[in-house]
Amino acid sequence: MRTKTKNMLPEERLLNLIKQEKELKDYNANTAHLTANPSDKPNEETKPVWVIKRRSSWVFVLLLLFFFGISVYFKLID
Structure with missing residues (x-):
């Protein structure tokens, strides 16, 4: 989920990026079984x-x- 970062402080941006990265890792971990190997x-x-x-x-x-x-x-x- 993307949020507007134009008016955010640098600390808020960093926390937001860390949160997004964690959500992405969780999503990838939950959907890893759906990706097919080329083999x-x-x-x-x-x-x-x-x-x-x-x-x-x-x-x-x-x-x-x-x-x-x-x-x-x-x-x-x-």
Whole structure:
């Protein structure tokens, strides 16, 4: 929480900064379990095998459709 420090005495500013720092440390301590480590993020190695296989099967199907479309196109030209 920020307060106006323009009209405060230097001692009051210092006490206010110490209070804000303590509140921030308490907040960080209470929410430390919510932050994720970069190692917890899923990547290709940690994803389930079926996700990787599903993606590769879609690529295979799209390639088949592409080549089928090209062959139909050239048959229509002839």
